[in-house]
Amino acid sequence: MPEDIKKDIEDARKKLDGKDVDYEATLATKLSIAKRVFSREKDFILNSSSFQKFFSENQDWLKPYAAFCFLRDFFETSDHSQWGRFSNYSEDKLEKLVSKDSLHYGVIQFHYYIQYHLHLQLSEAAEYARNKGVVLKGDLPIGVDRNSVDTWVYRNLFRMNTSTGAPPDYFAKNGQNWGFPTYNWEEMSKDNYAWWRARLTQMGKYFSAYRIDHILGFFRIWELPDHAMTGLIGKFRPSIPLSQEELEKDGIWDFNRLTRPYIRKEFLQEKFGATWTFVAANFLNEYQKDCYEFMEDCSTEKKIAAKLKSCAEGSLLLENVDKIRNDLFDLLKNIVLIRDPEDARKFYPRFNLEDTSSFKDLDDHSKNVMKRLYYDYYFHRQDNLWRQNALKTLPVLLNSSSMLACGEDLGLIPACVHPVLQELGLIGLRIQRMPSEPDLEFGIPSQYGYMTVCAPSCHDCSTLRAWWEEDEERRRRFFRSVVGSDALPPSQCLPDIVHFVIRQHVEAPSMWAIFPLQDLLALKEEYTTRPSTEETINDPTNPKHYWRYRVHVTLESLMKDKDLMTTIRNLISGSGRSCPSLGEAAEKPQIASSQAKIPTATQQNGAPQKQAIASCN
Template sequence: MDGHVVLHFRIPFATRWGQHIVVYGEGSVLGNWDISRAHRLTCQHVDDRLIWEGRLKIPVVPSISYRYALVLEDGTVEKTEREARTVAFLSQPDGVIDLLDDWQDMSHPAYALSKSAFTDVILNGKTRVVGPTCAGQSAQPGLVVLKFRVWDWGLQDGDEVVMTGSLPQLGNWQQSQPLRLTEVETPYWEAEVAVPLKAFPVTYKYAIQNQSGSFSLEVGENRITALDSDPTAKTPAVVVRNDGPFRHEKLWRGSAAALPVFCLRTKDSVGVGEFADLKKLVDLCSATGMRMIQLLPVNDTSVYMNWWDSYPYSSLSVFALHPLYLSLDGLSGALPTELNRRISAARMELERGDVDYEATLAMKLAIARAVFDHEGDETLQSEGFKNFLADNENWLKPYAVFTFLRELFGTAEHWKWGTLHKPTAKVIDRLTSPDREHFRSLEFVYYLQYHLHCQLLDVSRYAAANRVALKGDLPIGVDKRSVDTWMNPALFNMQYSTGAPPDYFDRNGQNWGFPTYNWEEMSKDGYAWWRQRLTHMAQYFHAYRIDHILGFFRIWEIPGECTTGLLGHFRPSLPLTRHELESHGIWDFDRLCDPFVTWTILEDTFGDLAQEVASKYFVEHRQGYFKFRPQFASESDIEAIQARAGSPAWLVDEVQRTRTGLLRLRQNVVLLRDSQDSSHFYPRINLQDTSSFQELEPHWKGQLQWLHDDYFYRRQEDLWRVHALKTLPVLMGATRMLVCGEDLGMIPACVQPVLAELGLIGLRIQRMPSEPNQEFGDPASYPYMVVASPSCHDTSTSRAWWEEDPDRRERFFFQALGGEGPAPERCTPGIMKTIVRQHLESPAMWAIFPLQDLLALSPKFNTRPAHEETINNPTVRKHYWRYRMHVNVEQLLSDKDFVQELQALMLDAGRCAEADLPTKLNGRSG
């Protein structure tokens, strides 16, 4: 094509002072996708909208792609559109093409349906007949070619997009004569008409028409396409109207079951839930109209090689899968009789009420090794295994070496491995050489990971085929004793630990023991470690939950010698400076930063033991004032104080009380010194609760309380927002998985706006409302872009909470459930049904239920003591994660009453359609 064409960009966007809209894209005129060379648009007010526009003359080409960005005066990019647009009709030499666009914002709920959980799984049943792009009419005198473009990811099989409006070609608003659009590429639909100049402005709406002829008009005001109001502007030959998403009256809503893999029980599992068992849970979800299964992390956690490793969030490797979830039956289709006998015997021996982590893992590894010794070489020579090894050797070989060295040195604390504590590529190559004596052990590790990969991948494909998405979990941290910290030490701050400030779960805060991230170092390669990690997850999962998403705004960083979370501070954050404190009249920093211990405080804390405690653990540095002895100066030193083995019970109790009191005194500070800058300080969280604070004179107390509140609730908001907008978009853009965030706890004001801006799905737990001054959340008032749940793995189940907190139970029964009279002492199936129905009827996109809460609907399955169904107690530092269903999934599937009750609940709430349910189980189907 010869000649040039003028592109006239027009897009409404409400900017603030100092913000600008630019356009960039392919070709030199648009900067060849270099945003620093983008074309800056100008703005004007049209009615009540701010319209940004600009004209560019380019050579005529078959098509051109572009996108808009929001930038500051200095060129700093605030945000860009989620994807590029392509104009495929540029065959008007010397003509003008008006591009009328709307900003493609990730916050729009319709974009959620573009994620793989929907396109590849839940809505994957649609038969798509994609037609050619509208070829492009030639503009005739007095006519303008008007090209409409709209998109919709949520169409059902047989649906098509049509439009009606003020033109004869649009049926003059007669719904019986709509204009049919063509699906040119999923999910875009286009139509093209020639419009007389006098017919502008054109008003119209899109509609969905199905095979039966039903016509569903979109909601909202009529859409309008008008020509440029500038009388001096040249009339365009073509107007391309990018209308954005179809405006549905009802947004898609679904439901899901949540259960960690280890909690599953089937007739086939050996001692613990296995990946293969998920297929039967998929069957249950499919049968009842639930469209997702939410899991906890499934990565290897074998750090200590004991039951402490049952904690699924302390990853030994963020890539390796846990051998605990291996199906022994799935290792081979033809095992010798003796090995089959061993598997059957293990299944019977380990069939216990809860998971015996150590016995189960040991048994599985022993039998898997026997299978490997019998026929492993055949697997190692297979094409599938060779491809797996080639695709994953960058993490698999270091992981295998790490497990070998862990056994060799008797610890996963790699900083104790001498010269091997700093591995290089050459070291890994040398230690994985086939001529090494330990190479067979490494091959066994490869073999295990290959089978785990195949088994989980098989489950993922099975789930997708049944339109049930798998939702994984992205832990906020990794263990300090992990392959990742060993291989990538620069990415982690090993001298600190990650945790959470005091909250609903624990008034002492939480200390998870994970190193904090060195975000500055991670940014240097575009956060490659995160992108690789998520790409690996996406092989198996269609969605994921970001554990403690607040950590991507700011993390609660705790000195490495601490065992609780009370003495932490936020990173990043703006600390209090010496100058700032002095300007408030505060100057005695030793008094504020050192534990404040007086004789009176010792007596109040320890009673008759005060003198003994003072002489053993403290030094009196002036009359009546004490300092900790150096050997007891940290929380970890104090936690190490134990009664000797075999001590009488009274002594064990006395030591425990002494240890608790010493910890409280160690935490009796008002300010925390920054470890890297002596002129920077952090307020100790809840400093007003300390006796150190209470002993200060009134002026200091007032000033310090104000500074405390400013640090925690005001001064950090912009810093945290900027930090989250650097990191979270990288995670979200790494894959097409649907992203949800666990945004519980101490929520900064900047969090919800950022999640909304990014289109990230939040979490609402009814007993932990995010709204201030509310004791219980109201599911009916939840926003759309959230997960609504009555409980989660970090809380008691609904039944257990009902029994353990009678005072709140009474208020919940009255306020949330509208009950009358005293609340029942037990959470009956009727009460549980009311709670489930509230969540299902919520506007929330997802209603997700721990399987224990669904079991509570049935008098047949709610027989286990409620407290035994709790998965985790966050207040216990070394909690044993071992809960396992007391019934097997096959029993649930075969119980017609249970299945049909779940079906009815989902149908009545509009969380599924009758067509989604198997006819043989759906009592409503003909």
């Protein structure tokens, strides 16, 4: 490599060596340098037999991807609906764009070149890991971005007027809205889920195992309209709705009352105080005395947000725009039933409908009927449908590669899920603070089944240290019920506590114990200087959360840390999970702490072929 490029790489490495990842600057720098290297070696690389083999085996996805990247940069947006005549994908347009006679062929070649080198690098890393007895575990996300090459090329496979999310839970009272379009499973089934099979086949080239993100989505998905910003007003797809005939037989007939936001003057005065008249004048119509409905131009969450932004720019009355927006959203969600947008005679119970004033103001008969139908809809009538849905789709994934499949099965778990996972031989996930058993506050690692992955945290929640420090009440209950101490727990998650929790997990019967690197680093006090809140990788409850976490310790320094390696080695070898190279006599862990000793974990194991794995997420 030329010296000038080597120098620029080293300069960029120093410049980008920040506390957090600057993705935009990093990507721009890498692409700039890659283009310079490409201009020097493109003829040699692109004419090599190795590249020709790669291109031949991958052109089905490689050509559309290169074209997508070119058009994205040319139009300066990944929103392919703004690409003019290229908005609608066609093979003819693609072939002309990637043709050797195309004016833009050089740019197309560059994207081929980048993917080729990424393939070589990942293949080399995977082979090196295998030779060292290390498993690479890939991730299969539940959705794809609505402005992606997949939705451009295979638009018929996605319900582009919808969004994927999750219903409300302990962590997100308004549910979650991830913004991905939901899958058109009916269309996917026509070619036996070829799109999925291709993805798994490609992953199988590099990984030995993979995680199926939100595996519940293969049973049913929480589907929201694309005009929603929060995650509450959704419905499960597929699901058996409440029919108009069914409701009428139970004496429910005023569907406008149940499906339209229930807004009364006293609600407005209570929520908005002195600004209620301003809010009413700009967002609501009074259709009868003290009864209001939303204006047409603010009848959805996205419309409300847009209009509120416009109003706020020209008014001094709106001091707390976020609060007013959230309160307006609450009014919009003050309903009992959701009418199916594709069939006006079908309805879905609004999640947590008993919490709404719309429900509370119903007569007793209507309340009793809606409560019964609500619990039937969410907890009984869908079980067989969801079971059959999963048994159609999941086996396709499992049979598409030789990788070991693990399912992320956290959240609101239907009764049919765990029996299906057991039937298919799928491994489930157990996070101690998010137990699958509804009657437990904390999972009991010693009681986990063998067909599970156990972990104290993962990339989708706060680290062990951050969780300990952010929730005082739960920390006390954990210290009492899990650690077994009536003493007041320390406010900081000390290394002894981390050691106790990790030991619980490595001694669990679970096939795999997987630990985020942040939790392993917390075994040693010198690595806990960074605020724990900065170690959380992803917050799925916050749609604006930006993944920027970067480990604050270099691998070179960790490789020299004999104390930490000894501590981890002893945890593994003492648990029965060690491979022969780790089967050394356990040494006393070197963890310094001025606090009283934490009681030792007492779980018994004996499950064969267990593995302990560190995860860098």
